[in-house]
Every structure is written in C-alpha cells, then in structure tokens.
Amino acid sequence: MIDRRRFLHSASTCLAWFGMQSMASATDAAYPSRPVRWIVPYTAGGATDVLSRLICQRLSDRLGQTFIVENKPGAGSNIGTQAVINSPPDGYTLLLTSTANAINASFDPTLPYDFEAGIAPVAGLARIPLVLVVNNELPVRNVADFIAYAKANPGKLSIASSGIGTSLHLSGELFKTMAHIQFVHVPYRGSAPGLADVMAGQIQGMFDNVTSSFELVRSGKLRALGVTTRERSETLPDVPAIADTLVGFETSSFYGVGAPRGTPKDVIDLLNKEINAAFGDPLIKQRFAELGAIPITGSASAFGGMLATETGRWRKVVELSGQKKE
Template structure:
C-alpha cells in the first residue's frame, strides 16, 4: 500500500513538473500577450530616455504589442534598476541599463540590487562616444596641447560633468590617471547646466556625451579636441580619437542595453533579442539614430556578447573608481 502510494506520488510530481515546463514553454511561445514596459532610471529627455523611446516605438510592431517607457529617476539610475530587479521575470518589465550601472557597482557603498547577479542581458541598444570639448577661449587646439596646458597650470584647468560618478566624470578621471595631470572636476546636476557654463566660460572643458555637444561644436561655440571611442565618430569625422592623439588604449563609450530580471525564460530573452536586432537593422531606426547621434551596436549583438561586455565594464570602472578614491554612501 505504502509502496503504491509512493509510486503514485512520484508520478504525480514528475507529471506536475512536466506540466510546469510545458506551461513555461507555452508562455514563451505566446509571448508577448500584453504591453511591455521599458523602465528608464532617468527623467524624460535624456539620452537613456531618448534611445528607449526610439527602440520601443520601432519594436512594438514586430512584437505585436505596445512597448511603453516608464521613467523612474533617482540615485544615478539606481532606483529604476532596483524596481526591475524585483519584478516578475516574465519579460514584461525590462530595464534600460547603461554604463552608469557598471560604475555604480563600485561607486556606491550599498546598493539594494546587484547589476551582475540580478539581471539577464538581452541586447545592446546603442553606444555614444564622449567628446573632449573646450571653450574656444581656452588656448588649446589638440589633445596634446590640452595636456601641456593642464601640466603647466596644475589644478587650474576645470573639467565639468553631469554629476559625480557619471561616465562624463569618469572619462575625466581616467584621462587624469593616464596623463598624470591635475585637473579640477566640477560636478553639475545634469549635462544641460554643465554645458551652459562651459559655453559661458565658467568652466574650461568637459568630456560630454557627443549628442548634447554636437550642435554647439557645429555652431563653433565649442571646440572638439577628440572623441573617446575606439574609432572616429561618423557624426564628427574630423575629430581624432584620444588613442590617435597619443593616449594609446584610451576608450570610453557611453552605452545602453536592455536587461531582464534574472530568471526570465531564455526563449523570451532570445525572442526580444531577435525582435530588437531586426528593428536595429531597419531604415527607420537607423535614420533616427543618425539624427540623434547614436551609434549602431556591433554584431553579433547577442545576450552573451552584452554579458561579456558588462563584465569588462564593471572591472574597468571598478579600477578607476578605486584609484580615484570615489565613494557614495
């Protein structure tokens, strides 16, 4: 009797497990059956928000469901990341991660989420070069002249940023480490006010995201000395890379990637990856990216490739944050 009952219980357990696997597979096959949300950790209007809305609009058609963008700003994107890290891993709540999250992992003494352990990479959305720009009144016209000026005026040259711990700030810190220069960092609450003071001459220089400085460069109101990406920016072909300018190996790119809560079924991750890569290859999104100053991600643009890239970014910025002695409580 007991043996028969145990056999029955074992069969029932196996049956239920099989049913669960079947249900998961069916859910992945049917996905999506309702609207999807992209959570952005910044206010509307910034680069993260812009790229999220461009991709959301483009991919809605191929997925057959609306994709909406929800802004959850605060704590250098940590609030939005924490919200999604606790979301149900069903593919309906996704996070638009960025370089800031890989910096934050070392910068903040305490976080209520782990960007590496609590998320599954889905797809890289875009990269943005940073550009070293100076006020035209500063008597330098190249990266080497900028370095020479900084060394002859230690602590006098100023470098603005959108905030402590931003990619703009860390670009400056990495530059200082690589060149042995003493440049004063001046943090602002956002790129807008930083650029405004740079235009007004209150600060001398900035490693700004290219899209926000490009109009001022084109108008002759800012002077571009070089870009931080490995290759020249197609939107600013005359500006050399910092590597070309004598800083071998110098490479900083702001980037934005779609992340899912850990535990999201692989079939759903693959479906999202395929749909977004299809949108990225379309003429409509390519045109939108060119107008906004966004660079198409390299191929193959797989979840594994994004995961490997994130690992390298965490290691890289961990060293910079530690060496610069930066910490946020």
C-alpha cells in the same frame, strides 16, 4: 436521487476542469499578451529616452502590444534598476541598462542590490563615444595643448560632468590620472547645465556624450579636442581620438536591455531577435547615426559577456582614479 447527485458532481467536475484549462490557456498565451513596461532610469528627453522610444515603437509594431517607456530617474540609475530587479520575471518589465550599472558595481559600495545576480541580459542597443569639449576662449587647439596648459596652470582648470560617478566624471578622472595633470571637477545635474557653463566660460571644459554636444561643436559654440573611443566618431569625423595623444585612453557610454533574472529564455530570445532586427530599419539607422550612436548587435549571451567586460573595465578606472561614493 443518486443519479441526479452523480450527474451534478460530474458536471461540476467538468466545469472546474474546463475553468482550469481556460486559466492555463490565458497563462500560456503567446508573449506579449499585454503591455510591456520599459524602465529608463533617467529623466525624459535625453539620448537614453530617444533610443528607448525608437526601439519601443518598433517592438510595439512588430509584436502587437504596447511597449511603454517609463522614466524612473534617481540615485545614479539605482532607483529604476532596483525596481526592475524586484519585478516579476515574466518579460513585462524591462530595463534600459547602461554604463552606470557597470560603474556602480565598484563605485558604490552601498548598492542595495546585486546587478549581475538580479538582471538577465537581453540585448545590446548602442555605444556612444564621449568627447572632450572646451570653451572657445581657452588657448588650446588639441589634447596635447590641453595637457600642456593644465601643467603650466595648476588649479586653474575646471571640468564639468553630469554627476559624480557617471561615465563623464570618471572619464575625466581617468584622463587626469593618465596625463598627470590636475583640474577641479564640478558635477552638475545632467549635461545641459554643464555645457551651458562651459559655453559661458564659467567652466573651461567637459567630457560629454557626442549625442548632446556635437551640434554645439558643429555650430562653433564649443571646441572639440578629442573623442574617447579608439576610432574617430562618424558624427565628428574631424576630431581625433584622445588615444592618439594619450596612448591607452579609452572610454564610452553604452546602452542595452535587461530583464529580471529568471525571465523565460524564449521571451529573452524573442526580444533579442526583434531588437537586433530593428537595426535594419532605415529610420532607426538614420536616427542612431544622427545621435552618434553605434548599434550593438548580437545574442543575449554576447551582451552578457560585454556587460562583464565593461564592469571589469570600469572597476579598473575606479581603482586607478581613487574615486568612490562616500
């Protein structure tokens, strides 16, 4: 009887040990061992969605698990961002980071989270120039004309944006401040309705991402006066930089990838490596070029440095413009 009890005890101990080892093996399985959520804090269909789906398809093919784009729009990207910050730091929930995160750090004093403390940088994706477009009937042909017209017609210009606190809105406010002019800001729920009203002549102009406006410019439905980056955009090579006229003016939209702070370094390094490698894919190169997107390559720490620089840059814009969320 004693031997039998000893045998049963030894057997149960061994089974428990093997069970623990199996659980450990499952836990330590190579990343990713299940689908990964890629949170886009904007509605589907825009540049952020297109860029995300391109990269997610590449990651799915390379890493053998599905990377699922999940749109969580609202509150100027804050809903999606907070959802990722509150997720387990295991690499299975990622965030499409953007200019909005850099802006909100100083523009929105009511933020319920600390972006810098809550998100670990993974990799850059793209930088997209903005362009100042106007209605074809507006009697201006370039940035100098626009500034002169605004000064000669105070209060007669209305400029659209995709919403208060966006890079489009604050680029306009920076332009207004640096050029010493006045115009009425009209916020919309996205670029499309704003651009439609500019084409219809209800609004005179708009700062917009090159991605969503270049076809309208090429087809002659809108007139482009200048791009917001120091260099001309390859998508609109005939359009000069605003800085050629308004020295020192520079803004753009950028996008990247972040993960909850505390995500293992080896997971971040793997994702960074694969995302950087994706830019060598001819299809992705072509689609980025078609969207007017300039790839951002480099290490996770380099992207972290860029985030810090952009946050500081937009803080200065917010302070200079005097704009804050109320």
